[in-house]
Amino acid sequence: PGCDSVYLADATGHALHRLSLPDLSPICSTCPVEGARGLCYPAGLAVSPRDGRVFVSDKGNHRVVCYDAALSVELFSHGRCGGGEGELNSPSGLALLGGGGAEEERLVVADTDNHRLVLLGSEGGFVRSIGGRSDAPPPGLSEPEFLEWLSSRGEAQSGAVRLTEPSGVAVTAAGRLLVSERASGVWHLLAPDGGRVRSGFRPHQRLLEEGVGREACEGGEGGQEEDGAGSWACGLAGGSRAGDGGEATEGRG
Numbered sequence: 001p002g003c004d005s006v007y008l009a010d011a012t013g014h015a016l017h018r019l020s021l022p023d024l025s026p027i028c029s030t031c032p033v034e035g036a037r038g039l040c041y042p043a044g045l046a047v048s049p050r051d052g053r054v055f056v057s058d059k060g061n062h063r064v065v066c067y068d069a070a071l072s073v074e075l076f077s078h079g080r081c082g083g084g085e086g087e088l089n090s091p092s093g094l095a096l097l098g099g100g101g102a103e104e105e106r107l108v109v110a111d112t113d114n115h116r117l118v119l120l121g122s123e124g125g126f127v128r129s130i131g132g133r134s135d136a137p138p139p140g141l142s143e144p145e146f147l148e149w150l151s152s153r154g155e156a157q158s159g160a161v162r163l164t165e166p167s168g169v170a171v172t173a174a175g176r177l178l179v180s181e182r183a184s185g186v187w188h189l190l191a192p193d194g195g196r197v198r199s200g201f202r203p204h205q206r207l208l209e210e211g212v213g214r215e216a217c218e219g220g221e222g223g224q225e226e227d228g229a230g231s232w233a234c235g236l237a238g239g240s241r242a243g244d245g246g247e248a249t250e251g252r253g
Contacts, residue, residue: 007054009042016042016056016071028071037061044094044169048105055107057091064091064109066124078124085126089113093169097177097192108177110166117166117179117194130177130194131163161188161196 005027008017016039018027030039040060047054052069063079079088090113097119099105106127109118116131167182176197177190189197 007045007047009045009056011041011043011059014039014041014060016045016054016067018069018071030067030071039065043092044110046094046096046107048096048099050099050105055094055096057094057109059090059092062088062090064088064094064107064120064124076124078120078126083114085129087114088118091118092167092182095169095171095177097171097175108169108171110169110179112165112167112182115163115165117163117169117177128194130190131161131166161190161194161199163188 017029042056043059044057054067062081065077066075092112093110095108097106105122107120111118116129119127165182168180170178179188
């Protein structure tokens with residue numbers, strides 16, 4: 001309700017578009033500016049409910065770019081290819097954390113090929129990273145076998161999280177982070193500080209068939225779905241890759 005447009009990341013067209021609802025007629029698009037670096041395989045999108053700014057993961061250029069709502073002004077960019085502070089490697093999914101009241105809005109970036117999440121401040125400054133490379137689980141595991149494998153590594157007990165190619169990311173209604181790994185079928189529910197709440201495993205096809213990831217959101221044995229994120233896990237299951245046709249997210253007029 002209240003949404004009058006949708007933003008589309010056109011990965012193979014290397015552009016962002018804003019389309020009106022419900023007819024999807026074009027409103028505005030990004031266009032190359034002489035002497036400036038254009039987008040290359042834009043992947044994840046996030047729109048600030050506070051001021052309408054549009055964030056996009058510019059996957060091929062290993063950076064995140066922030067535009068005004070009209071896509072006419074590049075407000076800032078963050079990143080270059082690498083694995084250190086201020087660097088990204090094929091960033092994918094984006095989500096916005098916080099921003100209520102006087103709280104600063106933070107951008108969560110799935111820094112896919114650095115096997116971590118990166119948190120940026122509202123003006124693009126580096127805040128911290130979460131995770132780091134983990135070995136992928138052996139292929140063909142059932143979920144109980146996956147949880148046993150996870151326990152044998154000590155991660156389930158420690159609350160630490162290690163990631164392998166994180167691609168999808170969302171923020172639940174309770175302010176937790178829901179993260180999917182691109183190729184492994186593993187998902188993680190994380191506290192805002194990055195500590196593991198729960199992890200699970202679903203082959204992607206089963207995720208899509210079952211409506212997905214309810215385990216990530218239940219509050220204990222037979223508990224209520226406290227975060228309201230079960231439906232999001234389906235969209236996160238396959239991750240987002242350049243060349244998949246991009247990603248869309250709604251905007252408010």
